[in-house]
Amino acid sequence: MRRLGLLGATLVSTGALVLATVAVAPAGAAAAGCSVNYAVSSQWQGGFGADVTITNLGDALTSWSLTWSYSAGQTVTQAWNTTLTQNGAAVTARNLSYNGAIATNGTVAFGFNGTWTGSNPAPVTFALNGVTCTGGTTPPSTPPSTPPSSPSSSPPSSPPPAGAADITVNNATRYQTVDGFGAATAIWGSAWSTAETQTLVGLGANQLGLSIVRTGISPVSGEWSTHVNALRTAKTYGSNVKILASPWTAPAEWKTNNSRTNGGKLRTDYYDDYANHLNSYVQQMRAQGVTIDVTSVQNEPDWHPDYDSMDWSGTELRDFACSQGARVLNTRLMVAEAVNLNYGYTDPTLNDACARTNIGYIGGHLYGTETASRLAPYPLAAQNNKPVWMTEWNFHEADGSGSNIWGNPSNLAVWNETLDTVIRTVHRSMEANWSAYIWWYGKRFYSFIGDGEAAYGTTAGAPLKRGYAFSQYAKYVRPGYQRIALAKSTKAAPLEVTAYQGDGRITLVILNRSTSAVNNAVIQAPQTITRAEHVLTSQSANAAGQPTTVSGGRVTVNVAARSVSTIVLTP
Numbered sequence: 001m002r003r004l005g006l007l008g009a010t011l012v013s014t015g016a017l018v019l020a021t022v023a024v025a026p027a028g029a030a031a032a033g034c035s036v037n038y039a040v041s042s043q044w045q046g047g048f049g050a051d052v053t054i055t056n057l058g059d060a061l062t063s064w065s066l067t068w069s070y071s072a073g074q075t076v077t078q079a080w081n082t083t084l085t086q087n088g089a090a091v092t093a094r095n096l097s098y099n100g101a102i103a104t105n106g107t108v109a110f111g112f113n114g115t116w117t118g119s120n121p122a123p124v125t126f127a128l129n130g131v132t133c134t135g136g137t138t139p140p141s142t143p144p145s146t147p148p149s150s151p152s153s154s155p156p157s158s159p160p161p162a163g164a165a166d167i168t169v170n171n172a173t174r175y176q177t178v179d180g181f182g183a184a185t186a187i188w189g190s191a192w193s194t195a196e197t198q199t200l201v202g203l204g205a206n207q208l209g210l211s212i213v214r215t216g217i218s219p220v221s222g223e224w225s226t227h228v229n230a231l232r233t234a235k236t237y238g239s240n241v242k243i244l245a246s247p248w249t250a251p252a253e254w255k256t257n258n259s260r261t262n263g264g265k266l267r268t269d270y271y272d273d274y275a276n277h278l279n280s281y282v283q284q285m286r287a288q289g290v291t292i293d294v295t296s297v298q299n300e301p302d303w304h305p306d307y308d309s310m311d312w313s314g315t316e317l318r319d320f321a322c323s324q325g326a327r328v329l330n331t332r333l334m335v336a337e338a339v340n341l342n343y344g345y346t347d348p349t350l351n352d353a354c355a356r357t358n359i360g361y362i363g364g365h366l367y368g369t370e371t372a373s374r375l376a377p378y379p380l381a382a383q384n385n386k387p388v389w390m391t392e393w394n395f396h397e398a399d400g401s402g403s404n405i406w407g408n409p410s411n412l413a414v415w416n417e418t419l420d421t422v423i424r425t426v427h428r429s430m431e432a433n434w435s436a437y438i439w440w441y442g443k444r445f446y447s448f449i450g451d452g453e454a455a456y457g458t459t460a461g462a463p464l465k466r467g468y469a470f471s472q473y474a475k476y477v478r479p480g481y482q483r484i485a486l487a488k489s490t491k492a493a494p495l496e497v498t499a500y501q502g503d504g505r506i507t508l509v510i511l512n513r514s515t516s517a518v519n520n521a522v523i524q525a526p527q528t529i530t531r532a533e534h535v536l537t538s539q540s541a542n543a544a545g546q547p548t549t550v551s552g553g554r555v556t557v558n559v560a561a562r563s564v565s566t567i568v569l570t571p
Contacts, residue, residue, distance in 0.1 A: 034128040036066065040120065048074075048120055051111045052093065054128060064108070066093045067127045073117035077205040082110035083410060091123075113205070113545070156520050156549055156556040165524030165554065166492040169499050169506055172526075173485035176433040178500065179387060180242055181426070181474035182212025183442030185227050187248065188307075192230040192443055196461045199449055200442050201238030206543075208448055208467045209475025211240060214391060214438050217247040217281050217295075219260060219308070224284055231290045240479045242293040244391065244438065245281065246337060248300075248308035250274050255310065263304020263311040266320075275324035282331045294361055296334040296391070297321065303339050312336065318348040318355045325358025332360025337391050340368035343378070350380045362386045366393035366425060375425070377433045387435035394439070395421055396446035399456070406445045407457025409465050415539040415562070418466045420513055423564050426473055427511055430483060430498045439470065468542040469564055472535065475543075476507050476566045492521060495559060506569040510559055518559040523567065525553045531570040538563035 035055040040048050054066055069089045076086050082093045093110060126133045183200065185192060192200065201210045213234045215227050234241045249260045254273060257264030266274055282292045297320060301312035312320075317336045325333050335355075338345040341364025349355040350362070362381045369375050369390075381388050398405065398413040405411040422439075429437045442448045443460075448467030450458025458464060481502030488497065495518060496511040506525055512518060532548040532555040539562060546565070549556045559565055 034126075034131060034133045036126040036128070036133055038068075038122055038126070040122060048114055048116060050114065051109065053109045064095050065129055067091065067130075068123040068125060070123060071121055072119050074114050074120060075116075076112050076114045082112075084110075084112055115205070156547065156558050164489055166489040166518075166521045167495070167497055167499075167508065167510075168487045168524040169508070169526055170485040170487065171501050171506070174501075175483040175485070176387070176430075176435050178430075178477055178479060178481045178483065178502075179389065179435040180211030180240075180479045181437050181470065181477070182210045182214060182242075182244075183439040183448055184214040184392070185216070185230060186441060186443070187216040191227045192233075193461065194229065194233050196443060196449060197230045197233040198237050199461060199463060200467075201234045201241055203239060203475060206463055207475075208463060208471040209239075210234075210442065210448075211238065211474060211479050212242045212244060212436055212438055213442075214244045214246060216299075217245050217278065219247070219249050219251045219277075221277075221280065221284075224281055225288075228285065228288050228290060231285070232288065235290060242479065243290060244294045244296065244334070244389070245285075245292045245331075246296040246299040246391070247278065247310075249310045250277065260308050261306050263309050265311050265316070271320055271324050272327070275320075275327035279328045282328060286330055292331045294334050294389075295328055295331045296337050296363055299337050299392075300339050300365065301336050301345055302342060312345070314345045314348040317345060318352050321349050321355035321358050322352060325355070333358060334361040334363040334389070334391075335359050337363040337365060339365050340372050341365065341374045341378075341388075341390075342372075343374070343380070347380060350384050350386065356384055356386075359386065362388045363391045364388070366390055366429075370425070370428070375428050375432055382433065388433070389436035389438065390429050390434055391436070391438045392440055393422075393425070394441075399446065402455055404455065404457030406464065407450065407459065409542060410539050411465075412539060414465055418469050419511070419562060419564060422466060423469050423472075423511060424496070424513065426470070427496050427498060427509070430473075430509075433483075437473070463542070465537075465542065468537045471543060472537055472564045472566045473509055476535070476568055477509065478502060481507065492518060494518065495521075504571065508565075508567045508569075510565045510567065512559045512561060512563050512565070515561050517561045521557055521559050523555045523557065523569070525555065525569050525571075527571050528553050529555055529569045529571060532557075533568040533570075534565060535567075536560060536563050536565045 037053040039051045068091055076084055076091060084093045200208050203209050213231060215231060218224060231243055250266050252258055252260045254267055254270035255264040256267055278295055282295055285292050297317060298310060298312055301317065303309060304311050321333060321335055335349045336345045346362050349359060362378065378388050398417040405414055426437050439447065443451050445451050445453050445456035445458045448464060448470060450460055450462045450464055452458060452460030477500050481500040484499050484501050486497060486499045494512060494514040498509050500507045529550050532550050534546040534548045534557050535543050536546050537543055538560055555569060557567060
């Protein structure tokens with residue numbers, strides 16, 4: 001949907017239009033006067049989109065803060081071209097670096113989506129840098145029943161230009177089936193709350209859409225209940241969420257070093273006890289309403305730190321899978337989550353018919369995998385129809401010695417690391433035909449939702465920039481989707497793109513890590529498209545809707561610099 005947010009604009013839409021345009025000359029202010037245009041550009045049952053234009057009528061401002069209060073049940077959910085916060089009924093919008101200055105008699109514009117209950121009256125009082133502007137409003141008309149498609153201030157050209165497309169989707173060539181994108185619960189520590197779990201797995205506004213949750217199998221069965229409520233919530237609230245359970249160690253008395261820590265091997269005379277241990281966990285969780293879809297034999301068998309850990313060789317993993325794998329019921333086994341997907345820990349199982357029969361997945365971690373040239377297709381796994389899951393990675397060097405940058409939604413260091421390192425590896429993993437990508441803790445100051453640690457400036461349970469960026473894959477590329485081929489023009493060469501087909505739609509995820517926008521990029525679909533949705537995360541935007549134009553089988557979009565976009569095409 002094209003957004004119309006200029007003063008005096010007429011909205012051509014089924015949505016309602018509400019204007020609050022006021023201009024006074026307040027005393028004792030940094031500006032001699034101000035005018036605010038607040039327009040409800042679209043409205044649907046329970047939700048709305050709004051555009052705001054500020055015109056400063058006096059002195060130039062190098063920075064600005066606009067405040068207002070709602071009178072009935074409105075909550076802002078996402079914003080663009082501004083940093084917007086809400087505390088109860090009070091809302092504050094502040095300038096971003098690129099829209100900071102208001103020249104004399106100049107304007108700035110921003111927008112947002114929101115929800116409402118009961119009614120949706122427009123605010124009647126605004127203050128620019130503490131200077132009050134007042135005026136009247138007109139109540140909205142009856143809202144339409146469907147939400148707007150995609151708000152943005154700069155629509156692409158319409159109709160799409162003729163000639164060669166910039167991205168041509170080819171669904172005749174197919175690659176891996178996607179199992180999902182996820183994160184881990186705390187392996188040592190408290191569980192996610194119900195609300196936190198819903199934020200992580202939900203598909204609504206400001207929810208991140210994770211479809212895999214990884215959890216640990218404690219060697220102490222009395223601790224198994226710690227995460228039951230969170231895992232059950234993930235299963236019931238999320239959509240087709242899978243649970244991966246990973247053990248860090250067997251009970252100490254079954255190991256050669258008689259300790260939970262510092263590695264040590266599982267004694268061969270306890271192989272059957274360990275299999276029963278894993279099976280007991282799966283069945284106990286199942287009895288409490290949590291299906292464990294995938295159970296790993298071992299987390300990092302090639303690493304023996306001074307915390308819970310256990311050593312295996314590739315042949316030992318093969319022998320266990322062959323002789324004991326069938327004991328673990330109502331789940332599929334995974335081998336073997338080596339630190340950098342070292343094939344020496346998985347090839348023996350894949351090459352052995354007995355062991356191979358008892359496993360469903362190959363797992364590995366991303367630490368050092370790219371350096372070792374294994375962030376790539378795994379031919380032996382593909383040959384034996386075993387999906388490859390990347391089951392852990394943790395990277396957060398932007399904080400240096402520690403700072404509160406993680407709670408700042410527009411911090412440049414956080415965004416650069418997120419886009420260039422984390423999200424780039426998600427793209428590379430998909431191009432490598434891997435079926436899943438699972439980040440480390442979902443709740444942590446550097447992760448997807450904040451943990452509330454004061455030193456890092458996050459709010460417990462609140463979505464973080466990295467979470468919004470990851471959701472560009474997780475929320476829209478759902479379990480069961482299949483990656484399909486595409487071709488790019490020279491114009492689209494800076495873009496890193498993958499495409500997927502599922503649920504009757506085609507979904508593209510586009511990384512633009514260059515410093516230049518790629519505007520009026522034409523996407524050619526293999527069939528006629530009736531609707532296109534474009535959602536974008538950047539340094540200044542969190543899962544913000546963007547405009548599209550649709551003509552036949554072509555869709556035109558603007559891909560902002562330094563951003564990750566998801567485009568969903570509906571025939």
